[in-house]
Amino acid sequence: MQTVIKMPQTVSGGSESKTLAEQAYELLEEKIITLQLAPGRLMSESAMAGELGIGRTPIREALQKLTQTGLVVVLPHKGILISEINPLKQLRLLEFRQVSEQLMVRCATIRNSSDQKAKFLELADQLETAAAQNDAGAFMRADNLLHVSIAQASHNEYLVRALEIYHSLSRRFWFAYNSASSNLQYCSALHADLARQIASGNPDKAVAAHDKLIKHILEVLQATITL
Numbered sequence: 491m492q493t494v495i496k497m498p499q500t501v502s503g504g505s506e507s508k509t510l511a512e513q514a515y516e517l518l519e520e521k522i523i524t525l526q527l528a529p530g531r532l533m534s535e536s537a538m539a540g541e542l543g544i545g546r547t548p549i550r551e552a553l554q555k556l557t558q559t560g561l562v563v564v565l566p567h568k569g570i571l572i573s574e575i576n577p578l579k580q581l582r583l584l585e586f587r588q589v590s591e592q593l594m595v596r597c598a599t600i601r602n603s604s605d606q607k608a609k610f611l612e613l614a615d616q617l618e619t620a621a622a623q624n625d626a627g628a629f630m631r632a633d634n635l636l637h638v639s640i641a642q643a644s645h646n647e648y649l650v651r652a653l654e655i656y657h658s659l660s661r662r663f664w665f666a667y668n669s670a671s672s673n674l675q676y677c678s679a680l681h682a683d684l685a686r687q688i689a690s691g692n693p694d695k696a697v698a699a700h701d702k703l704i705k706h707i708l709e710v711l712q713a714t715i716t717l
Contacts, residue, residue: 511551514544518552522561522572523662524630531572538570559658577714580663583656584711588704590652591640595684595700598643599693606643607689613639614685621678629678630665636685643688660707668710680706 508516518538521527535553539546553570556562563571602610613636620628634657641653668677680703687696 510544510548514542514548515552515555517542517544518549518556519559519561519658520630522556523658524627524665525662527572529572529574532565532569533572534569559654561658561662575663575666577663577711580659581711581715583659584704584708586652587656587660588701590649591700591704592697594640594644594646594649594653595688595696596693597646597649598640599688599691599696601645602643602688602691606639607691609639610636610643610685610689614682614689617678617682617685621675624674626665626674629674630661633664633681634661636681640688663711664707667714668707673710677706 518527521541527533535546535549538553539549542549553562553564557564561573563573565571598606613632616632617629617636620626620632637653637657641650644650664677680699684696684699684703687699690696
């Protein structure tokens with residue numbers, strides 16, 4: 491069992507307003523993750539700016555982060571390539587994700603504040619509502635908030651950085667291979683259970699819920715590789 495130190499709760503300030511670069515990143519990330527910008531597509535900065543209605547400077551800043559997360563590849567003198575989905579790389583990514591998220595979930599369960607606990611319960615309801623309405627887009631947004639909330643509740647900046655490495659690629663893989671309505675109900679239930687177990691304050695049950703979710707993702711990934 492991993493040892494987790496109980497950390498003092500802190501409140502961070504800061505503006506809730508988002509810069510144009512942050513808005514550009516979120517819009518481009520969602521378009522890439524939901525395959526509106528298809529893997530293998532080659533684009534220019536000006537085309538992206540025109541599609542979003544945002545200037546090229548914020549687009550350029552957003553592309554720096556998208557490059558770091560592996561969603562795009564900047565090809566000098568050619569353009570911006572939307573990266574392909576590689577199941578074998580996704581398998582290696584899942585190996586890293588499984589270990590880092592176990593610690594993240596355990597820390598979040600032990601260290602979450604009362605406000606964060608309420609947020610996890612709210613997200614569990616949102617995930618189930620999205621599944622009931624067969625709304626994959628709403629599920630994706632709630633799923634994103636859940637994983638970001640887990641990282642934040644861990645109160646460990648290194649775990650937050652770890653999430654940034656794999657989160658976008660993992661979400662795009664799910665959307666490409668596991669977003670069919672037949673799987674949405676089950677996948678939503680797994681995520682909702684994880685959120686509620688974290689809110690419950692029992693780290694062993696929360697990690698068990700996480701491992702069940704990872705097992706499902708691994709099964710989908712292995713099926714993809716054998717196709």
